Amino acid sequence: MHKVVARAQLSPNVTRLDVIAPRIAQIRQPGQFVIVHRAEGAERIPLTIADANPAAGTIVLVIQSVGKSTRELVALEPGRAIAGIAGPLGHPTELIASGRALCIGGGVGTAVVHPIAQGLQRRGVAVVSVIGGRSKEWVIFEAELRRLGEVQVCTDDGSYGRHGFVTDAAKDALAAGGIDIVYAVGPVPMMRAVVNLTKPLGVRTIVSLNPVMVDGTGMCGGCRVGVGGQTLFACVDGPEFDGHLVDFDLLMDRLSTYRDFEQQALAACQEGACKIGLK
Amino acid sequence: MPAKPSTKQRLQIDRQKMTEQDPLVRNANFDEVNLGLPEKVALLEAERCLLCRDPKCISGCPVMVNIPRFIEMLWQGNLPEAAQCLLHDNALPSITGRVCPQETQCEIECIRGNKGLPVAIGYLERYVGDWAHGQKDQQSLKVAPSTGKKVAVVGSGPGGLTAAGELAKCGHAVTVFEALHKPGGVLVYGIPEFRLPKKIVEAEVARLEQSGVKIVCNTVIGRTYTVQELRDQFDAVFIANGAGLPVFMNVAGENFKGVYSANEYLTRVNLMAAYQFPRADTPVLKGQRVATVGGGNVAMDSARTAKRLGAESSMIVYRRTRKEMPARAEEIHHAEEEGLQFEFLVAPIEVIGNDKKWVAGLKCVRMNLGEPDSSGRARPIVIPGSEFVIPCDVVVVAIGTRANPLLTATCPDLKLNKWGNIIVDEKGMTSLPGVFAGGDIVRGAATVILAMGDGKRAAKAMDDYLSGKA
Numbered sequence: 185m186h187k188v189v190a191r192a193q194l195s196p197n198v199t200r201l202d203v204i205a206p207r208i209a210q211i212r213q214p215g216q217f218v219i220v221h222r223a224e225g226a227e228r229i230p231l232t233i234a235d236a237n238p239a240a241g242t243i244v245l246v247i248q249s250v251g252k253s254t255r256e257l258v259a260l261e262p263g264r265a266i267a268g269i270a271g272p273l274g275h276p277t278e279l280i281a282s283g284r285a286l287c288i289g290g291g292v293g294t295a296v297v298h299p300i301a302q303g304l305q306r307r308g309v310a311v312v313s314v315i316g317g318r319s320k321e322w323v324i325f326e327a328e329l330r331r332l333g334e335v336q337v338c339t340d341d342g343s344y345g346r347h348g349f350v351t352d353a354a355k356d357a358l359a360a361g362g363i364d365i366v367y368a369v370g371p372v373p374m375m376r377a378v379v380n381l382t383k384p385l386g387v388r389t390i391v392s393l394n395p396v397m398v399d400g401t402g403m404c405g406g407c408r409v410g411v412g413g414q415t416l417f418a419c420v421d422g423p424e425f426d427g428h429l430v431d432f433d434l435l436m437d438r439l440s441t442y443r444d445f446e447q448q449a450l451a452a453c454q455e456g457a458c459k460i461g462l463k
Numbered sequence: 464m465p466a467k468p469s470t471k472q473r474l475q476i477d478r479q480k481m482t483e484q485d486p487l488v489r490n491a492n493f494d495e496v497n498l499g500l501p502e503k504v505a506l507l508e509a510e511r512c513l514l515c516r517d518p519k520c521i522s523g524c525p526v527m528v529n530i531p532r533f534i535e536m537l538w539q540g541n542l543p544e545a546a547q548c549l550l551h552d553n554a555l556p557s558i559t560g561r562v563c564p565q566e567t568q569c570e571i572e573c574i575r576g577n578k579g580l581p582v583a584i585g586y587l588e589r590y591v592g593d594w595a596h597g598q599k600d601q602q603s604l605k606v607a608p609s610t611g612k613k614v615a616v617v618g619s620g621p622g623g624l625t626a627a628g629e630l631a632k633c634g635h636a637v638t639v640f641e642a643l644h645k646p647g648g649v650l651v652y653g654i655p656e657f658r659l660p661k662k663i664v665e666a667e668v669a670r671l672e673q674s675g676v677k678i679v680c681n682t683v684i685g686r687t688y689t690v691q692e693l694r695d696q697f698d699a700v701f702i703a704n705g706a707g708l709p710v711f712m713n714v715a716g717e718n719f720k721g722v723y724s725a726n727e728y729l730t731r732v733n734l735m736a737a738y739q740f741p742r743a744d745t746p747v748l749k750g751q752r753v754a755t756v757g758g759g760n761v762a763m764d765s766a767r768t769a770k771r772l773g774a775e776s777s778m779i780v781y782r783r784t785r786k787e788m789p790a791r792a793e794e795i796h797h798a799e800e801e802g803l804q805f806e807f808l809v810a811p812i813e814v815i816g817n818d819k820k821w822v823a824g825l826k827c828v829r830m831n832l833g834e835p836d837s838s839g840r841a842r843p844i845v846i847p848g849s850e851f852v853i854p855c856d857v858v859v860v861a862i863g864t865r866a867n868p869l870l871t872a873t874c875p876d877l878k879l880n881k882w883g884n885i886i887v888d889e890k891g892m893t894s895l896p897g898v899f900a901g902g903d904i905v906r907g908a909a910t911v912i913l914a915m916g917d918g919k920r921a922a923k924a925m926d927d928y929l930s931g932k933a
Contacts (some may be wrong), residue, residue, distance in 0.1 A: 330921050403730070405711065449741045
């Protein structure tokens with residue numbers, strides 16, 4: 185069992201849970217994820233380890249509430265526990281040894297970018313972060329990233345920071361030159377837009393993919409993604425890949441597989457089958 | 464005790480039939496197909512055993528169960544002794560009694576098969592195993608005094624559980640590491656409820672825990688801990704982490720929505736209980752027309768699962784003929800009874816999708832059988848111009864697995880063959896002293912009982928190793 189020690193609402197639909205997982209806190213590396221199994225009957229959910237405190241034995245999970253499973257997870261109050269957390273899974277991020285990196289985070293993806301920026305900063309790489317959200321209240325992990333380097337915030341409605349998409353700010357940062365590598369994590373359209381910017385410039389771009397997973401150990405093959413014309417498993421071959429090679433259309437399409445089921449699960453929930461306090 | 468019948472009397476008894484759920488009822492539920500033998504029938508079947516002085520059945524069993532002895536004890540009505548005899552050789556009798564291919568192992572060796580039908584050894588094993596689960600004094604194995612040695616077992620599938628049981632019996636402190644959230648490996652994620660109820664697996668696992676075996680779930684060796692870390696903390700290690708990665712057909716359209724590996728399809732339904740959705744949270748696509756590619760037990764399990772999920776048509780697509788199918792005879796028979804269709808001598812060449820990229824069909828070619836290939840089975844040859852489309856909305860690919868590199872990639876000293884399987888010596892020891900391996904990670908995809916045989920053999924070798932005999 186993994187006790188929740190702290191919970192914080194980061195944006196209207198993003199919640200941070202600090203959870204006891206000493207072994208994972210001790211050995212996790214940037215880019216790795218865990219499979220969270222809240223309780224018997226629950227789904228197994230892959231979540232990137234956003235941060236960790238080895239001394240306290242805790243890891244940080246940042247969860248966007250979308251369906252029943254994620255809503256039930258973020259409803260866990262401090263003191264409650266998650267039945268199982270397996271990991272750390274996946275390959276650690278390919279971190280450059282020196283130079284200047286542009287880290288782009290969109291929405292909840294900003295939490296995934298955070299450990300990458302952490303890893304880069306520890307190696308002495310200069311980190312420039314471009315993060316964004318719909319409006320001010322949707323921007324997360326700004327303070328954490330500011331500790332690691334320069335941060336530019338963008339909002340779609342201009343309510344905070346630069347008015348526009350993260351890709352607009354990224355374009356300027358790339359035009360200014362001196363960027364050795366780009367790390368981009370966010371909604372699929374955002375990652376695709378970033379890749380479309382960096383590809384003509386020949387700037388290496390790493391993206392983190394979040395396809396549907398079940399076991400997370402390579403056993404089921406549900407998380408297959410197209411990379412450079414090959415089918416790979418995000419859980420064991422990724423979750424990070426060379427963005428210039430990723431088939432984003434396939435990713436987007438496969439992510440829609442269970443949309444009807446998600447609606448059905450939520451509907452069943454609202455009829456009173458569960459008590460997660462839907463907002 | 465009843466009077467001992469003569470051989471002649473024994474020979475007059477016909478093989479007893481397993482009571483089964485009606486095929487047209489069971490193909491709509493997930494309850495167990497085989498209902499078990501009533502006591503009287505079990506005793507009658509036991510009486511059929513000729514108690515051969517030189518029994519051949521034992522050598523047919525990968526874990527060498529003393530078959531005539533447990534059957535004799537059963538016939539005498541001495542169930543405690545029958546159970547102890549069985550458990551002495553096989554820590555998981557309720558499982559093997561259900562899923563072993565007895566017809567190619569113990570029963571094929573049975574002398575009664577020379578003229579008529581062999582003794583139904585599997586049915587009797589199941590009977591005794593299940594009986595023991597209901598008895599308070601049969602809830603743990605006989606364990607030797609503690610040796611003070613610590614052993615790690617990687618994987619809680621049939622190989623790992625068997626090794627754990629054997630090592631615990633020897634008095635070693637055993638810790639089993641399981642990657643998933645529930646112990647049992649393929650017994651819980653792969654084999655469906657209707658063939659092996661999960662409560663049976665739970666009961667067998669509980670017996671091991673009662674016997675002192677510690678099981679740690681959600682721990683991925685190769686990620687959470689490396690093999691080297693286990694070597695540092697334990698006196699010996701047994702690796703039985705299974706086969707792992709599913710093989711796909713490598714044809715166009717294979718990533719359309721609605722194409723599953725059998726591993727994913729079965730894991731969703733079995734481990735995650737997707738057949739109970741939305742009561743369970745994990746969904747599965749319930750096709751109206753499901754095509755399952757492959758001819759093994761996993762293919763049968765998938766296709767029979769599809770039927771139970773409500774498919775109007777569930778079809779097996781296999782590139783050879785029924786005769787070459789690797790599935791157990793009983794599974795094929797049950798599948799036919801349940802109304803599954805079979806397309807033999809057919810190989811898929813493309814998955815067809817609709818405009819929304821959902822599966823709409825499976826394009827196939829027809830095959831002829833040619834000369835035997837390296838596996839000894841006739842090689843299928845494409846008939847030119849024979850393309851046709853099987854309309855379907857879900858495709859399940861059950862054509863095998865390849866070695867999962869998660870563990871081995873983080874243990875470079877472990878010698879592997881060209882397929883990535885771990886190389887072991889005749890005792891089951893790997894290239895690393897004190898590290899043993901068995902089951903699918905050594906053999907490639909095999910069976911539950913072969914993995915159990917490996918677990919038992921390796922446990923013996925590990926016990927020798929730990930006591931300095933090897």
